[in-house]
Every structure is written in structure tokens, then in C-alpha cells.
Amino acid sequence: MNIQRKKVQVFVSFLLRSIMILLFFISIWQNDLNWVFGSGFAVFLTFLPMLLERNYHITLPWILEVLIVFALFLHIGGGVLSMYYTIPLYDKFAHFVSSFLVAFISFAAIYILDEYWDGLHMDRRAMVFVVIVSTMAFGVIWEFIEWGSDLVFGTHEQWGLTDTMTDLLVDTIGGVFMAFFGSSFMKSGKWMVLTKDFNQDIKSFLDTFRKEEKKK
């Protein structure tokens, strides 16, 4: 990877993580238990790429790592600092980034399964379709979680019909956007460049795993 880009990635991730840790303490100070748990869990999630790298030698593509941290940062910032309620369209922007992230993960997962698993081989157009559909399904699950939270914890995550429908629409747009972006990247060969280290890591991880399975 380009050293300059690596530095920028490390800096951005570090900055966002630091702010999230600060938000965690703010939520403790506010005595807001929901967000204490939420922000604590989000901070833990941002360290998952590092754990993957340390324990399994799998390096996520830099854009994926930044996207994960950014999406979590938006969600936690929106909740702890009430930006969901005070900044117009903040909720929609957070939805767009999250769905873009989900679509990116879907694309990467399908690509890896296509490369390394006999049970799946997909044409690029079929990949685009599955990425869009999986992002829409993720949007539905997100709405179910909000619905469940309102029913069980008495929160007010669902703001009404228009809000729910625009959320689903933004999720769909995020999926469509990433699916076509990923497809054109694949066509031009940029996807291979972007995920080169990641693919090699996955390949060596699977090779080791298969060898160990054979030994057993």
C-alpha cells in the first residue's frame, strides 16, 4: 500500500476513534446508559480490524476500515450529541454511509466466496444484483431493530412513516451506488488493486485452515 495513504488512514482512524472514546465518557457523564453501552460497543467494534490483523493476519482494505470507523462514529456522534435531532438530514447521511458500508462488505464477501469457495461462482451482473438486494435487506433489519427497541425499551427510534420510507430509500440508493461503483472497479481492475493484500491474507488463512482440517 502507498505509505502516504497508509499514514492518512491511520491518522483518520485514530482521530475518529479518539473522538468516539471521548463520546463514551460524555455519555457516562450524561448518565445515558443506552449510549454508554452503544458507544462502548462501537469503540470495541472499531478495534476489530486490528484484532483480525493481529490474530489472523488478515488486513482489511484501507477504505473498508475507514468506512467502518466513520459509520460507527456518525451513529454514536448522532446519538450522544443529539445530532440526529438537531442537524437536518444527519440521519439520512448516517443511513447512506452505513448502507454503503454494508454494500461494500457484501461485495467483498461475494468476491471472496466467488474466488475461494466451490459453492459460488457469480457473473458480475449477478453480483451487482445480490449487493443491492442485500443492502435493502440490511435496511429492513435496521428498521426491525428500531421497531423492536421502541417496543421493548420505549425509545423513539421510529419517527413516522415518511422517515421510515426515506430511510429505506436512502439504504437502497447506498446499495445501488456501491454496487455500480464496485462493478466498475472490478471491470477496470481497480478492485483487485484495492483488495490485493486482503485477498492474499484470506487465501493464506484459508490454506492454513484447510491444512489443519486435513491433519484432524
Added chain:
Amino acid sequence: MIKRKQSKPELLASYSLQAVLIATFLIALWKQEWLWVIGCFVAVFIGFIPSLIHKNINILLPWQIELLIATVATLNMVGVLLNAYYIIPGFGELTQFFTSVLVAFLAFAVIYILHVYWDGLIMDKYAMAFVVVIGTMASGVILEFVKWFKLFGAAQTSVEGVLTSLFISTLSGILIALIGVNLIKRGEFDELTEGLGKQFDSVMKQRKKNK
């Protein structure tokens, strides 16, 4: 494609579908629901015309799908044209369930046929089941968009209504995914999609020849 003799359930499903579409067309005409008039006309046209023009061509859907289409069309017809959506409690949910079952079943059949007859897709049965579930959830979202934009006489009333519909879609998708995997394991899905698959195969071969 050579026309083959249809079995009793196939004939029954096929006739019931055509009867429902014609009945819907007539009621829509009487109620002056022009979108439904056009929709039914197009459906009847698609169903009949190919066999009228080319006697040896017969687009044959699995009878289970034809029966499901007839059920969904009937429920929608009763719901919209006779106001059952507003009069009978739970009627909307019932229609949603059958619509989603139809979508999931069609999705499974299409994926399976593509897997068997197209070079561009090889898919394990569990991956198929997964795509069917998420595909049905996504189709539920599209249906909600249709209602949101008030197309085809549909309308949304509340956020709970949207979420209940999406929940029913998800359950239907899971149900058909489980049934589909079971049918593949027993080798029955092959029989079910054989006719449609062979038609798809001949179309693909024809396209290759023309190239």
C-alpha cells in the same frame, strides 16, 4: 419447444389463472379501475398470444407458480375492487403473505434455473436460500415504495403497517427458503423447474446461435 401434455393440476392451475385474470379484467372495467384493466389485459395477452402465434411454442410455468399467481391476483382483486383491504381485518397481511410467497418461490425457481442452465451462476443450495430470503425482503421494500408513491391504487396508513408487511415478507422468504432447500435435497426441485428450465435453455442456445 415441443408442446407436452399437461397434467391435471397443471391444467387446473392454468385455467384458474386465466379465469381469475378475465374476471378481474371485467370487474375492473365495471369499476372503471383503468390501471387494473390495462394490467389484466397485458397479463391475458402474455398468457395467450405466444401460443396463438407459434402453435409449437408454449411458455409453461410450474403449476404451483400458476396457482400462486391466481391466488395473489384474486386476493388483490377482492382487496382493491371490493374494498376488502378496509373491510376485513388482516386481509392486507394475508395478501402480503401470499404475494411474498409467490415472489420467494419465483426467485428460488429463477436462481435454480440460472444455476443449472447458465454459465454465469453456480450456487450452493444454502447460498440460494440466503439470496431468496434477502430477495424477498427487498421485494417487500419495493412493494412498500409502490404503496408510498400511491401507485396501482395502493396506499400506506402507518409505520406499523409498513413494518408488519416487511416482517411478513421476511417470514415468507424464510419459509420458502426452507421448503426450497428441502425440495432440492429430495431432488424434487429439478422436476418442478424442468419445463421452465428447458425453455430457458433453448432460448439461450438460440441466442448463442444467432451471435
